[in-house]
Amino acid sequence: MRRPAWLPSIFRASPPARLASSAEETRRDEGNTEHDLADRGDGIDAETVSYGSERPTDEIPLAIQKPTADQTALPPTLVLQQEEPEVDASDHNTLGDSPSANSACDGQATPKASASAVTNAKPVPALQLDPLSSSEPPIIPSLNPVPALAEPSPSASTLMPPPPPPPPRRPPTLRPTPNNNTNTTNNLPIPTRGPGCSTLAPPPSHSSKPTKPSRQVVLSPGHSPLDWARLTASPAAADSLRGLPAGTPYLRVTPSMLKRQTGRKGKDAWTVLGGRVYNITPYLPFHPGGEPELLRGAGRDGTRLFGEVHPWVNYEGMLAACLVGIYVSEEEGGEGGKGDMEAMD
Ligand code: HEM
Incomplete structure (x- = not known):
């Protein structure tokens, strides 16, 4: 019991x-x-x-x-x-x-x-x-299922994974050989540049020339952009650039007034840009695009045409000395405007 x-x-x-x-x-x-x-x-x-x-x-x-x-x-x-x-x-x-x-x-x-x-x-x-193993020395309990295969290491835990393979077994070189085509990433630097097919081509920027052929003309001597800037900065040329008598105030230009300023028959060429009327006659020999192109906007509102060709051009600064007045409707022109126009004739 x-x-x-x-x-x-x-x-x-x-x-x-x-x-x-x-x-x-x-x-x-x-x-x-x-x-x-x-x-x-x-x-x-x-x-x-x-x-x-x-x-x-x-x-x-x-x-x-x-x-x-x-x-x-x-x-x-x-x-x-x-x-x-x-x-x-x-x-x-x-x-x-x-x-x-x-x-x-x-x-x-x-x-x-x-x-x-x-x-x-x-x-x-x-x-x-x-x-049956009592006659043998006491065995320290171990969690390692295969203690005979483990290397004797008093500090290493039996739960640790086996060590990685020795480094000498790695490939001798880290750079792919020319015949190594398995890694496509390493083949990217190989130049395969053809016209328009390379992915390494520089991206388009503002400094690059447009794909269209340039329509700029060869300016006559003394009519470079720098010459125009020097001329407009002279106080003596202020009234002559406007094409108006000295001391003439800014005019209220109506559509009927504008359409007669085409640059023909001895009259100056006026154009409207952004609601303001400019006398573009003195700028004709300085226009990089040529006089004919600039005259396309004479006697009319050339804002849209100007923006289609070169919207980046600062026309306000370049034509400040050529400002005639503001563009108004026929009703808003008034007597003052008409009188001024008659005085100009
Ligand atoms: C509204 C009528 C105008 C037309 C039709 C016209 C047309 C053109 C054309 C075709 C070009 C050549 C573009 C090229 O390089 O291929 C040009 C260039 C130029 N135009 Fe005009 N233009 C006009 C008015 C003006 C005005 C009023 C100014 C100045 C206040 C001006 C300033 C310039 C300048 C600075 C360039 C050179 C641009 C550059 O090299 O990037 N244009 N224009």
């Missing part, structure tokens, strides 16, 4: 009742204990279970206790848990071979089996599951 491990201590605390209830069993055990246990082959020899045990009973909690003086009348108490051979085997294997341990129990004090006495004993490989 299996008994719990705490039963021996209780058993000693109240021996009469406990012993009376198991008197028959105890007698049977008494007669068979020393002999049967020795022959059982479960790791307990006669020396271990005998009364005059030379082994420390406190280290063998399941040994038979020698009856004390006040219990001599009673049969020897068997507190051995015979159904726990694994405990007996471990204790025997661990402590049985120590002569000092055997002699430590030679005293008259009644040894008591307790769990604390076992914990004070030599460390037991608790995870040792194979009793």
Whole structure:
């Protein structure tokens, strides 16, 4: 019958009742204990279970206790848990071979089996599951399933992945050879430039020339853009550039007035740009696009035409000295405008 491990201590605390209830069993055990246990082959020899045990009973909690003086009348108490051979085997294997341990129990004090006495004993490989390997040195529990294949490294964890392959096994060169066509990315720098098919061509910018052929004309000497800028900056040329008498205020130019200023029949060429009327007659020899192109806007509103050719040109700054007035409707022209126009004639 299996008994719990705490039963021996209780058993000693109240021996009469406990012993009376198991008197028959105890007698049977008494007669068979020393002999049967020795022959059982479960790791307990006669020396271990005998009364005059030379082994420390406190280290063998399941040994038979020698009856004390006040219990001599009673049969020897068997507190051995015979159904726990694994405990007996471990204790025997661990402590049985120590002569000092055997002699430590030679005293008259009644040894008591307790769990604390076992914990004070030599460390037991608790995870040792194979009793056949008990004769071998204690094996440190390891989680490595294949310890023989692992390199001996006291600091390395067994859970670490295997080391990477050694560097010398890598390819000797990091640059692709000319025959290596597997990596298309490395082939990009190879020049495959054809007309309009290269992806490395510079992107178009404002500084690049337009695809259309230039329609600029060759300007006569003294009519460069720099010459025009110098002329317009002269205060003496202010009234002459407008084509009006000196001190003439800005005119309110109506459509009927504008359409007569075409640059023909001895009249100046006026054009409207952004609601303002400019006298473009003095600028004709300075126009890079040629006089005919500039005259396309004479006598009319040339804002749209101007924007179609060169919207980036700053006409306001270049023609500031040529400003005649503002462009108004016929109704908004008034008498003042008409009078001024008649005075101009
Ligand atoms: C409204 C009538 C005008 C027409 C039809 C006209 C036409 C042209 C044309 C065809 C060109 C040559 C573009 C090229 O390089 O291929 C040109 C250039 C030029 N025009 Fe006009 N133009 C007009 C008015 C003006 C006015 C009023 C000014 C100045 C206030 C002006 C200033 C210039 C300048 C500076 C260039 C050279 C642009 C450059 O090199 O990028 N144009 N123009």
